[in-house]
Amino acid sequence: MKKVLMIAHQFPPIGGSGVQRTVKFVKYLRNFDYEPIILTRDASNAALKDETLLSDIPKGIKVVRTNACDFAALPGIFKYFGKVVNKLLIPDSERVWQHFARKQALDAVKDNKIDVIYTTxxxxxxxxxxxxxxxxxPEIPLVCDFRDEWxxxxxxxxxxxxxxxxxxQEKMVLKYADCLITNTPVMLSNFLRDNPETKGKFYxxxxxxxxxxxxxMEDIKPANVRFTLTYTGLLYxxxxxDNFFEALKxxxxxxxxxKSKINVRLIGNYKVDQLQAVIDSYNLSDVVALMPYMKHRECLLELVKSDALLLLEPSGPGAEAFYTGKVFEYMNTKRPILASIPERGAAAQLIxxxxxxxxxxxxxxxxxxxNLIHLYNCWDNGTNPINPVIEEVKKFERKELTKALVEVLNNSFKK
Incomplete structure (x- = not known):
């Protein structure tokens, strides 16, 4: 069984959407004769945690946890100084962590006889x-996975x-990597447009x-007395x-x-006072409810109980490249998606x-x-507004995607 060192700063028990991709790869890699060893940060002071995600890590998987170097977690007034420092660090706030994790990373490669290195x-x-x-x-292949563009x-x-x-820095990473992965075909086109020399490396x-x-959850049917539309994730x-609120108003x-027959729920880690003020400005306080960040499975359950799901992604230069991670779980609920997104983008094409x-x-x-009115009327009439192509949805199941990752890891040895 080959051994892959997976460098993932965001990893359970840290919560949020950023950890899902890596932890699901870790969950299924053994099925394809790869043993993952994870190098990540200590999560003791992480702002967003979801202990339930630890259950996705198979028994016996080695996880090397390094010091977090999280300046924003400094006590008292020092955290404000830490936030300033984080903004000045290049390329991001984890530059110091990356520096001080070097020795443990070198030891992890040597002690575990690593065959290939994966970073995300x-x-x-x-x-x-x-x-x-x-x-x-230099003899060990390096595979770099871009969940988002840089x-x-x-x-x-x-x-x-x-x-x-x-x-x-980006050019250096693209040069040294044996194989490169990106999240959508649009991202791939953007990378190749700006870095044509990487053709043949990208997947x-x-x-x-x-x-x-x-x-x-397969047999759960929504039984809401009000048309319930749910959004999960970040707003930043x-x-x-705002545009959706205007459409709703x-x-x-x-x-x-x-108004008495619709309920919009926003589930996530929000600045509640600021967001509530926006809701109030549209006179939607009786319609829109803010709900706190939930553990992953609890959040999925709320999606399945909903009558429709809201997807938001702003338009603008570069925005068409994004799928957003939640869209795939949305699709698998078989609940209709109300998508307010770049209409010529990757997510729009997928839906x-x-x-x-x-x-x-x-x-x-x-x-x-x-579109909102159409979904509302379908709910009110008891009709189904969508007919999902199940075969297409199943292409995005995590086992299939892990199989694709393994093909890239195998190809990295041929470079």
Missing amino acids: SAPYSDHLLGVYLKKHY TNNPYHVRKGLRAKIERD VIPNGYDDEDFVG GKRKP RAIDEGSVD TDTKTGLVSDFNDIENTKK
Whole structure:
């Protein structure tokens, strides 16, 4: 059985969407004759934790936990200083962690007789640690997995000297990696456009869903007295609910949706006061409910109990590349997706191909309103607005995606 060192700063018991991809690979790699050894951070002071995700790690898997170097977790007023430091670090706040984890990473390669190294971002410092190991062990293949784009990421715009430094860092990672993975075909096109020399190195492995996470939920049918529309995940930067709120308000004001018969739930780790103020400004406090971050399985259960699921992803340069991880679990619930996303993007194409929902552009408030009204009317009439292509959805099951990863790991030995 080959051994793969997986460098993943975000790993259970840390919670959130960023850990799902790696922990699911870890869960199934043994099925394909690979033994994963994970190098990650200590999670004692992590802001977002979900202990239930530890159950996905098979018994006996070795996890090397390094000091976190988390400046934002400093006590008292020092945390504000820490946040400033984090913003100054290049490429990200984990640069210091990457530096001090070097010795343990070298030891992990030597002590475990590692055959191949895998790194995943964000944070991009994971890849820099991988390159450091590659320079010390040039005979060991390096596979770098970009869950999101780096210098082309619309959520993290770089300028001036910082942009140049990060472009150079990115070029270095692309050069030293034997194989590269990205999340969507659009991301792949963007990487190849900017880095044509990487052609032949890149592979696409999307995010997905785990059938085992849904065990026991197969026969659940929504039984809501109000049309229940649920969103899960983060809201930050340009990913704001304002356009959807405007569409919802218009549908209510014109009488197309009965305010007393609709319930919108936002589940996640939010700045509650700020978000509630936005909800109040649209006069939707009786309609929109904020719910705290939930453990992964509890969150899936809430999705299955819903009548429809809300997907938000802002339009703009680079945004068309994103799938967003939650879309695959959304699809597997077989509940209709109300998607307000880049209409020419990867996620829109995915939803269209699988026939799992209705798509409108993030900035198209009128079309979002029409799609919302259609789903509401279908609920009110007891009709099903979608007919999912199950064969297409199943392509994104985690076992299949792990099999694809193994093919890339195997190919890395041929480079």
